[in-house]
Amino acid sequence: MGHDHHHDHHHHSHSNIKTAFFLNFGFTIIELIGGVLTNSMAIISDAIHDLGDSLSLGTAWFLQNKSEQKSNQTFTFGYRRFSLLGALINSLVLVAGSLFILSEAVPRLWNPEPAHAGGMLLLSLLGMAVNGAAVLRMKSGASMNEKVVSWHLLEDVLGWAAVFVVSVIMMFWDAAILDPLLSVLITLYILMNVLKNLKKTLFLFLDGVPEEMDTEQIEQSIRSIPDVEDTHHTHIWSLDGEQHVLSTHVVLNEDISKADMMKVKASIKEALEAYPLEHITIETECTTDDCSLTTLHH
Template sequence: MHDHAPGLRGASNRRLLTLSLIITASVMIVQIVGAVLTGSLALLADAGHMFADTAALVIALLASIVAARPANDRRTFGYQRAEVLGALINGVILIALSAWIAVEAATRLVGPDDHEVAGGLMLVVAVVGLIANAIAMWLLSAAQRHSINVRGAYLEVLGDLIGSAMVIVAAIVIVTTGWTGADALASLAIAALIIPRAIGLLREVASVLSEAAPADIHVAEIREHILRTPGVTAVHDVHVWQLTRGAPVFSAHVVVDDVCLRDGRGPAILASLQTCLADHFDVEHSTFQLEPADHVEHDAHA
């Protein structure tokens, strides 16, 4: 028996991603114009990050639409892995962008200090970016807990928020002291903040694609819960993986006392096991094979 839950919050996620895309694209345009008018590398770097975020949000939105397609005989779990592939692309974009920012900032720092930066206008543009990023983060904050794809977009907006804060600090330094090196330092700081988040996202993608158990689910604890179920004598071939963030899948072979099977208590035991996984471990998709003690596996494996 299988317990199939859709596990998709597609329509809501798409609305949030669309709103975030509109905000991000608008701020990106403002920052590009601001970077041209002020000569600020930090604003240009933040605009470049915004450009990557805009592309990433488009990818995330498309991935969310694809993931909402129903399952079929060829793709029995549907298209939820499309979200993971979208997150993979997001992570690669972030790392490439960070490398570009770092190279450009280092070039300015070691080169002659002849870059004119209009600190006042730079400050205004950075404050606008900070407010817009805060709004986008608020929109995505709830959905990112359940979707690796939305989480990728959320982390990018978080990087933008911190980047805007760095640009604000650099602008204040330039306005008060006239030292334009603060602009390049802010750019390096933005790159340093982006890379760890991108690596963390790629690690999570690798965990999903390698079908590792979710970090917050402990197989030993699940096994103990199963063995405490009345009528269960043993459990083996336990597998836990996830289709995408927030969509864990579980399967196991459960040995049941022969008396329980003869008395017709198998369905009740099965219902109890599935309820246990749903309530205690938030696993909505579970598959159990109930076996008598003398059952022999023809394709048994460790």
């Protein structure tokens, strides 16, 4: 027995990531040119990081699109899990990018270089506007892929906010050291959050039970239905961090009629409506000697 909860946000995921990709890639080119003209290593470093972002966004765009394809004989659950793969790749790229930024910023704490503050100010305003627009576009995203992409873009917004503050200060005081200092602090903050997302993504890859699903509570609600003697072999996993799958064995009273069995199935379906389940599989068993193994749990 299975049923689907249809959602209309998957095509929005594709559109959101596509928009973020073009915004990010276009601005990366502007950023590289601007970094050279202003002699700002912070901007050049951020441009290289943005280039990495663009590559991972392109990967996310492709994988998100792939994840929306219909199921077939090869991938019977469809391609939703490809979206999770995109989230994993993006997390790893962002971790690598953050480590690169730290390797560039930390040495500059001891050897800060002068840069064109006015040019940095203009680029920072443009950077906050472009990346801010992309963050707002991704804000409604619910998949792990979109959440990781959002961290890519949020890192850029915070980075440009730091460049803005530093450029304003540098226009009045000789305080070039603030640039790498802020870069280090922001990168560490973003890195911490990305590692949390990476942990969650790996957990889902290993078929861990999604945090909003309570296996014991679900089993208890099924057992409370009339004519249900027991339930076991309950397995819950996630396709993409958003849509989940459940399978379970339900032991029924051996005297149950076919009509009552259908009522039990309808009751189970109703009890599980509260959960974000994409697909449910229920195997019914009886309490006769032929089903003696059903007393074993997991």
